[in-house]
Each structure stands twice: as C-alpha cells, then as structure tokens.
Amino acid sequence: MNRTLNVARMQLVNKQTFVWVPALVLVGALAVTLAVYAILRSSGITGDTPFYGGGAQAPLWYFAVVGAQALTLTFPFSQAMSVSRREFFAGTLLIALATSAALALAFVAGGLVEEATGGWGMNGYFFKLDWLWTAGPVVAGLFYLALAMLFFIVGFAGATVYKRFGPVALTAVILGVLVILVAALWLVGALDAWQTVFGTIADAGPIGLTLAIAALVVVLAGVSFPVLRRATP
C-alpha cells in the first residue's frame, strides 16, 4: 500500500502535469469565455438571454492526454523504479481520482459563484449548466468527478492497448467502437426510437447520467488492468 501511495506521490513530484497545466487550462478557458461574454454584452446584446459556453470542457480534454501520458512515459519509468504493474495502476488511478475531485470542487465552487453573482453580473455561465444543477451542487460535483475520470481512463485505456499491442490494434479498437456507435445510431433511426432514447436520458437526469458514466469508468478500468498486467516498458 505504501508503494502504491508512492506511485501517486511520484506523479506529483513534477507538479506540472497534474496541477499547474490543468489549472492553467481551466483559468485560461474561463478568462477567454468571460472576456467574450463581456464583449458581447458591451456590443449591445441585452442581458435577457443567458450565455453558455463550452470552454469548461478544455481541462477535461487535457485529462485524456494526461491519462495517455501516464502510461506511455511514466509507466516505463515506474518499471525502472521496480514498481509492479498493479502498484502503478492503483497509484495512478488514485492520483487521477484526487485530481478529478479537485477539478470537480473547482467546478462546483465556480457554479456557486455564478449562482450568487447572476452569471458574473452579466448573465453568462461557464460552470453552471441548468439541467445539471437541477439535482443540486453535490450531484453536479459528482457528475464532474465522474466525467473527468472518464476522460482520464479513456486516454489511459487507449495508451494501454497501444503499449501492449501496438498502433494497428489501437486503430482497430477505435474503429470498432466507432462502427458500434454508428450501428447504434442507425438502429435507433431505423426503429424510429429517437424520442424514446432522449426521453430515457432526460428521465435519468443528472444522477442517472453520473451513475452511467461511473459504470463506464469502472468497466474501462477493469479492461485496462489485465491488458497492462502483461505490458512491457
């Protein structure tokens, strides 16, 4: 257990990857978004219609990159540090969970600020998506946590397949997933079931969606481990 924690500490020795860059991406995206809102409001668009932006996604995409790099670069190094693959896996997911939790806290705090200030005083929202906050800030925070973990584990799982089986296998897996998605879209269209699908998603609400994402994270982590267990640096 001690060595698993040390893997987590190892990932934090260089704070750039897990702390400073995600923080910078978040603050940068927020600043740009607020600047755009301000310009739009000053150019005469009235405050009746609220603004929403997708900039909050930026740190999430960075998490996918971090997940991939944790494997391609830190895994070979951890092997030289005589760390077992199991310790590496557990320690890395632990630090990913901690960073995702920090990000989720920042999102919730930002959402509360937006609520208190009426969208930074200009009815513009970066963190607080109305549908997500219907179940309250705690559920919204758990949703962000699960989503950040999902981005991380997708990058991590992809890199694990790449490391173990090579680029052709990774491409095949990505194509396979795309084919399944397209087939699912076609099936829904053919059955004329779009209303049912959207209805189900709406019914699930933020809580259901959070649980679904969390389940996906668990499945991807469960698939990554056996693949990693026989990977070589």
Added chain:
Amino acid sequence: MTVIDVTGLTKRYRDTLALDRVDLTFAENTIYGLLGRNGAGKTTLMSIITGQNLATSGDVRVYGQDPYENPAVLRRMCFVRESQKYPDDATPRHALRMARLFFPRWDQDLADDLVAQFRLPMTKTIKKLSRGQLSMVGVIIGLASRAELTFFDEPYLGLDATARQIFYDRLLEDYAEHPRTVVLSSHLIDEVANLIERVVLLDRGSVLLDEETDAVRDRATTVVGEAAAVDAFVAGREVLHREGLGRVASVTVFGALTAADRSTLRTAGLETSPVSLQQLVVRLTQQSADAPASSEGVPR
C-alpha cells in the same frame, strides 16, 4: 549464496529467438560482466530477471521467488535500461526525487555527490539532455539505489573518459563499503575487465561462457620478448593478436600454458603479460560463429 537462478529461459519475439534455453546463476555480492554482441540477448535477460519483461518459457527465481509482479522481490532490484524513458517534462531533479521514493536503501548524499562530480544539469528537462547526461541519470539512480541487485545496461554510452572513470571508481568504492550483486552489461570490455569478478558471455541467446574473470584470462597468454624467440615459441599455436615494436614482439596465443611451456619460456628469456579480455571475448564469439557456420560459409 545464489540470489538469481535462471533455468531453461527462452524468449521469442515474433521471428527472433532472443534467449534460447539459458541456464545461469548469479551469486550474492559479486560484480558480473554481462558481455556479448549487439542483439546477443543481454537486455532481454536483465528485463526478465527484473520482472519488466515476460519469458516465453523457462523459470526465473530471485531470492527464491518469481520476480514478475512481486513487489517483495522487485524492491530489492534496480534496472535502469540504456533507452530508459522518463515522465514528460521531468528533470534529473525530479527523476532522483522519484527514485528516492522507491528504493529502501537509497543514499541521497551519494546521489548529490555524483551529480556534482558528473556536473549533471539538474533543472534541464531530460529530453533535452545529451546522450552522456542521460546515461548519468541512470548511473546515479543505479549507484544511489544501493539495491541488493543492481543492473547497469551499457551505462557508459555517451560518457566521456573522465565520467566513465568516475563511474568505475565510485562503483568499486561503494561496492567495497556496501557489497551487493552488480550485473554490468558492456561492450567496452577492457575498460571493465578490472572491475568484473565473473564473466557471463552471451551469443545469439545462449550462454557461451560463465567463468571467473581470472580463469577466462588463463585461457590465453601474451608472450613478450625478442621477435625471433617469440615466433619460435608461438609456432603451431593459435595466435589471437600480434604487436611488434622494432625487434620486440608481443603475441597473444590461445590455450593455457603447461609446466613444460613455462620452462621453455624461461630458457628462451621470454616474459608473459596479462591478456586483453576483449581480444579473448572477440575470439570466443567468433569461434562460436564459425562452429555452426560450416554450411553457410565462415563470416571471416
């Protein structure tokens, strides 16, 4: 005491046989030279012993246990490979801090000392280091880890002569105070000849030689003296190497000397001197290449 026991170890990559039924043991508190040509299987062998790679078949025991995914055994070993990867944007300072977390016998003073002696820049990112500086990071981790089983994979790559000497000196110095098992893979055979106590020579995935360095040296003799007398003595023997300076010749011949040989040498006024381990290893490797090569033509 045996600390590593390798039996019937085979590693096959798609179309190459990297290790072919290797049987080897490594003893406690000994410095081994793991020698062999490029592609002989040296790195593969060290990777499997340290649990970084998997065997196709065969068995590896380290302190009596399978090292693969076994933290109890892994923590007693250190193997920084020649082409070691480091976390993105890591500096040598980061790498050493991380190493300190994992090696229970880590010596920070030794690490600091080596950094100063090598003049390693600590705040440059590792991907911007020169080849020699990259090797220094691995050498420092290997030495300062004080791991009971330390593997060095061609640690001198890109190091200048001074830095190499520092490495050899510090290794011996630290080894004298803190004995451990060291496996050093190297192509600069004569440079490490005085360091290694035992030679393991791999060729095309098989063990060609596994002997005390002194015993290997006794397999050949260098005869020095007046050229005509030397020539008379070596006639009919297998000559490994010949050097001449004016009327003095120095010739290395294969085969151990008999008592009769020694008295012949004395009466002829000839002297013997230590043999270059490198020449011997080259000769032994070529012999093995020649042996099965009768059908495909002798390389040289």
